[in-house]
Amino acid sequence: MDIWKPEKQHLEASNVARYMSLHGFETLEQFISHTYEKPEEFWSTFEREVLRLRWREPYTKVLDLSRGVQWPRWFVGGRLNIADQLEDTSEPLVKWEGEDGATVSWSYSEVLYKARAVASWLKRNGLEKGDRVAVYMPMVPEIVPVMLGAIRAGGIIVPLFSGFGREAIRVRLEDSEAKFVFAADVSYRRGKEVDMFSELKAGLTQSVRHVVVLERSGRQSGYTPLSDVFKTGGDYVENTESEDPLMIIYTSGTTGKPKGTVHTHDGFPIKAAADVYFHFDIKRGETLSWVTDMGWMMGPWMVFAAYLLRGSMAFFEGAPDYPKDRLWRFAERFEVKSLGLAATLTRHLRSIGASAEPGQLDHLEAFGNTGEPIDLESWLWLYRMGRGRVPIINYSGGTEISGGILGCYVVKPIKPSSFNGASIGTKATVFTEDGRPAPPGVEGELVVLSVWPGMTRGFWRDPQRYLETYWSKWPGVWAHGDAAMVDQEGYFYILGRADDTIKVAGKRLGPAEIETVLNAHPAVAESACIGVPHSVKGEVPICFVVLKAGYEPSESLRAELIRLTEEALGKAFGAVEDVKFVKMLPKTRNAKIMRRVIRAIHLGRSPGDLSALENPEAIEEIKKAIGKI
Template sequence: MTTTSLPAATETIWNPGQAELERSRILKFVSWAGCSTLSELAAKAAADPEWYWGRVSDWLGLEWQSEPESVVDQLTEPHLTRWFPGGHFNLTENAVNRWIRAGRGEEIALTWESENGAIGAWSFNDLDNEINRVSRGLLELGIEFGDTVGIQLPMVRQAAVAQLACAKIGAIAVPVFSGYGSTAVADRLGISGAVAHIVSNGFERRGKIVETRAETEKALSLAGTVKHAIVVSLVPGCAEPALGGEVSWDDLGASSQGLPVKAAHCPADHPLLIAFTSGTTGAPKGVVLSHSGFAIKAASDAAFSFDIGPGDTAMWITDPGWIMSPITVLGGLIAGSCVALFSGSPDYPEHTRLWDVVRRHGVTMLGVSPTLVRTLMSQDDGSVINYGQLRVIASSGEAWTPDAYEWIFGRVTNCSLPIINYSGGTEVSGAILSNLTALPIHPCGFAGPLPGMGATVIDTDGTSIESGFGELALGRPSPGMPVTFWGAPERYFNTYWNRWPGIWYHGDWVEVGHDNVWYIRGRSDDTLKIAGKRLGPAEVESVVNGFDFVLESAAISIPDAVKGEALVIFARVAPAVMCDAESMAAAIETAVTRALGKPLKPKHVHVVEALPRTRSGKILRRVIRSVYLGNSPGDVSSMEDPSALTAIGEAR
C-alpha cells in the first residue's frame, strides 16, 4: 500500500513532554548502557551489535537456564548466525515464573473480555497454575519436546495459555489465523507436521454464533498429521461433527491439577513458534523463531517502542494467528506488563465498545490497525470518547491513510497521545522502523530504524543511500531473525539473503526524507496485504487454478476505503467458454472465500482471455495492477502481447 503523507508532513505533530521523557524506558536504557543520547546508542549498536544485544538482554533482566558462551557466534555469514550459543533459555520461565520469583505473584498478569461481556483476570500465580495444568495435559497426550502444535483460536485467554504451555515443555507452537478456511489451515498444519491442533468449537461474532467444527474436520483430514484435536468450548451446543482424537481443553491435566511442571531446558535457538508468512510464489513459508531471540526482540520492542513495563496494561486488537499477538502477549509479559485480551468485535454492540474495553481494563498501550480505525471513523457520531488511562496508541500491519491518521490523532486523542508507527514483520520478531515516545512524531512517518536492526536503504544498483526512495534492507543480522524456514533452509537463504551479499532483502519500498523521517511506500514484490494480512498471490492462484476451466490466474490488491487493500482476481479461460464468465467468476469467488476465509473474500473476480506476461512467461502482476487502477503500465517492451492489457483496463 502506498502511504500519502498528511499536509505539512515535514512538521512534527507530537512532541514528548517532561512526563514522557522522565518515564521513557528507552532513555533509561540509554543511560544504563553508558550512552548520553539515543543517537550515540544507535551508533554504538551499529558498530557493535554483539555489545548492543548483550546489553539489552542484561537490562531486561532475562534469566538463563545456563549462561551462553557468547552473545553471537559470527556475523560474516548472516544466514548462519547463531545468537547466544551454548545458552539455555525458556521463554515461559521469563514471561511468568521470573516475576513470581521477584515477588509479583499476586499482581494481575492477564485480563480478558469477550464479546458477550464476560470479563476475568488472572494473577501471575493464577496464570502459572493454568499453564502447568495445560502443560501436564499436553505431556500426558504424548506431546514431546520439539513436537509441533497448531493453535487456532480467537483472542481468548486459552490462546495465551496454549502458547505459554507449549513453550514451557519445549513444544513448538504453530499459530493459525482463526478466520482461515480449511485449505489454508491444512497447508500450515501439514507443512509443520503438527501432531496436535488446539481449536475452538466456534465463537461469537457480532452477536451470532460462528460454528467451526466442519471446517476444522476438513482441515485436519487434509493435513493428515494431527493425532489430537484439543477443543476449547467457547459456545454451547456446538459438538458435531466429532473430530479425530478429540480432547476437551478443560480435561487437560485435570487429574494432576496444581502440580508444577518443570520448564524444559531449551537451547537458546530452540524453536518457539513457526509463524507462517506468504511470499510471491510457492507454499507459505514456515518462519522458525527461537525462544531467546523472540524474547529479547519482542520484549525490547515492548519496552522501547511501546514504552511499557510493570504497572502498564497492553492490548492489541488482533488475532492470535498474526505476529502482533505473540509480540504483545509474550513481549509484554517479559517486559513486565499486564496484558489484556479482547475477543469480540470492537464496534459491537456499540461503536464505542473498543473505548469502553480500554477504559474498563485500564489499558495504557493500545495497538490497532488503520483498517480498524477506518471502520470506527465511519461510525463516529461526534460523542465524547473516553479512553481512560491510555497513553500510547500503536499501529502496524499496513500503512496509514491520512484521513484515518487525522481522525485517531485529532478526534480520538485530541492531539495529545503519541501514535507509534511500528513496521517490521514476522520475520524479524518485531519492528525495523518505529516511532518512540521519547522522540517527536511526524504524521504517518517513522522516527527511524530501531537500534541494533542495521536498517539501510538500497538503491536500484544495490548501493546504500542516505536519503530518498529505495529498498528497505538490513546490513546485519539480529536475534529475532529466523533460525531457518521449517524444512526449507535453502529457501530461507534465497528469500532474504541471496539478492545482495550479506544484506537482508525485506521487500518494502521506503523513503527517507531530508529531515530523516522514514516512510513505508508499499511492497517491492507482489505480496498482497489485505486488511493488514499478508498473503502470497500463489495461495490465491492455486485455488483459482484448481478449476478445470481456468488456464492461469493473477491475484492483485487494490486500494479499499475500509480494508486499505482488497483482493482482485483475474482468471484466464479459453475463449470458447467466455460466454459463461459470470457464473465462473461467482464460483471462483466462493471457492477462494471458502479456502482462505471470509476476511480474504475477493472484491472482484474478472474472467479474461489473456494475461500480460513477459516473453519468458512471467505474469506481470504489477503491470496488471497499474492498468487496472488507471495508471501507466510503464515500459512494456518486454511483454509478450501488450494487447492483453486492453481487457484489464476495460475490467475496471
C-alpha cells in the same frame, strides 16, 4: 501541520530516556546506532538488566556469525525455556473481554498453573521435543496458557488465524506436520456464533494425532476437552537450548505456499520485549493491548512482550466496533496504557464516526499503528482521539523480523505517518535499484544492514527459499520488500510493498494462495491476483481469470469463484473483491505472470520496463477487462 512533541515526562521518565541516561547516550541516534553496532553488548545488557531472564545454563557467547549474516546464532551455549519465566504472583497477566461484556482476569499464578498442566499433558501424551502444536482458537484467555504450555513442553507452536477456512488450515498443518492441535469449537462475533470446528475437521491432516477442544457451545466435540487438560496438573518443563525453535508462524509470499518463519526461544520473544520496552514504553504492571489475532504475529508479540516485561495484556473477542464505541470503552475498562491497531481499523472507525468520549482514554499513553502505512487523514483523526497528548507509535517490520524495522520513540517529535527512527537492533536504510542509499525524498526499497536476535531462522524446511526471499538482491543485505523513503530530517515513510504481496487489513496474503483455489475450478485455466487500494481495508484482491476452452464468462461463474475463495481461505482473507475474465495474462518469456504490470494498468500507472513481456497483446486484454479501452 500537527506534529506530536515529547513532554518532560517522556524526556526524563520514559524507558528509552532512562536507559540512555543510565548508559551515557546523549542522543537518540547514538543509542540506536549502539544497538546495531555493538549487538553483543546491547543485547546481553538488555536481557540481563531489563528482562532478567532465568538461564538454566549461561551462554558462553552472545553472537556467532560463523555461518554468515544470514544465519546468526545468539546466546550460544545457553539453555533457556522462554515459557519458564512466569512469576508465581497474584499480579494480573491476562485481561479479557467477551463480546457480551463478560470479563476475565487471570493472574500470573493462574496462567502458570494452566501452562504447567498443558505442558505435562502434552508430555504424557507423547509430545517429543520439537513436535509441532497448532493453535486454532479465537482471542480467548485460554489461548495464552495453551501457547506457553506447549512451548514449556518443548513443542513448537503453529498459530493459525482464527478466521481461516479449511484449505488454509490444511496447507499449514500439512507443511508443519503438526502432531497436536488445540482448537475452539466456536467463536463469537457481532452477536453470532461462528462454527470454527467444522473448518478444522475438514482441514485436519494425517500428521495430527491429538485434538484438544475448548468446548464453548455446550456441545461435546468428541475430542479431549481443554477443561480436562487444565485439571490434570503437573509441572513439566523441557530443558531447551536458546536456539531451539519455539514457533512457526506463517506469512504469505508472492509465489508458492505460505512461508513458515521459524523463531527461537532467544529470538522472537526478546526482540518483541525490546520493541515494546523502548517504543511503547511499557513498564512493570502496565497494560499492553493490540487489536489482533494469534495467527498474526502481533498476537504472540503481545503475549511474549507483556509477560517478559512483567506487565499485563488486554484483548477481546469479537468485533472492535460492536458496539461502535467498544474499543474505547475496552481501553477505559482495563486502563490500557498502549493500544495498538492497524490503519485499516483506524480508517473504519473514522468512517463510522466512532470517536472516543472525554475521559475514556485518560490512561492511554501511546497508540500503536502497524500492518500497513497509515494515511494522513487517519493519523490526524487518531491524533485528535488522543487530544494531541498521546503519541502515535508507527511501527513496521514483519513476521520474519519478530517486530519492527522502523518505529517511533517518545523522546523525539513525531511527524504524521512517519517513523522517527530505526527499531532496536536494526540498521535500516533505503536502497535504490543499484544497491546504493537513496537520497532524501527518493523512493527505494527498505533494507537492513545488521543482525538482531528476532531474525527468522529461515523458513520451515526450506532454507533456500529464505535466502532467495531476503538475501538474494544485494550481497549481505536484508531486502525487506517494502517501498520506502527517508526525508531530509531522517524520518522514514513506508509507501507500500515493493513486491506482489497483497495486504488485506494489514495482514499479508500471497496471490498464489488465492490463485491456487481459483485454478482448481474445472472452468479455470489460470489466474492472476493483485492488490488494489481500498478506502477501509488498505488493499483488496482483484483476480484476472483465463477460462478453459468450452467455458464462457458469466455473472454466475464470477460469483461462484468469489464464493470458493471465501470458503477456502476464510472471509478475512479469501473473499476477492472482483473476478475479471480475460483471454490471456501478461507473461515473461519463461512464463512468469507479470502481476506488477497488471496492477500498474489497473491503477493507471506506467507499467514500466516491458522488455521481458512475451505477449504485449495481453495488456490490451487487461485494459478491456477493467474498462480502460
